[in-house]
Amino acid sequence: MSFSRHQKIKKTRVDHICFGCMRKIPIGSAAHYHVGVFEGDFCADYFCNSCWNFLEVYPDYFEDGFYFGDIIEAKNEMERNKEIKNYIQGEEQWLYC
Numbered sequence: 032m033s034f035s036r037h038q039k040i041k042k043t044r045v046d047h048i049c050f051g052c053m054r055k056i057p058i059g060s061a062a063h064y065h066v067g068v069f070e071g072d073f074c075a076d077y078f079c080n081s082c083w084n085f086l087e088v089y090p091d092y093f094e095d096g097f098y099f100g101d102i103i104e105a106k107n108e109m110e111r112n113k114e115i116k117n118y119i120q121g122e123e124q125w126l127y128c
């Protein structure tokens with residue numbers, strides 16, 4: 032059995048650490064709180080807006096679940112892929128002009 036519940040917090044009352052990017056969510060910031068059971072393990076974690084948006088935009092990216100800091104890793108990987116793609120496209124333009 033698994034369940035998942037999400038709550039948007041307008042202003043945090045204490046500092047939290049974002050589960051996605053490991054950065055501090057300072058007191059008074061907007062955040063997202065998620066509780067759920069994944070593969071039998073209970074989890075209750077805070078996420079910053081940026082990481083939560085990433086999860087909503089790319090749900091397939093984490094089909095098999097994710098761990099502490101995985102979202103920032105995924106963002107960095109996408110950024111690198113974009114740079115490589117831009118570089119390759121740049122090379123192609125150079126080759127064909």
Ligand SMILES: [Zn+2]
Pocket residue numbers: 049050051052053054078079080081082083
């Ligand atoms: Zn985050």
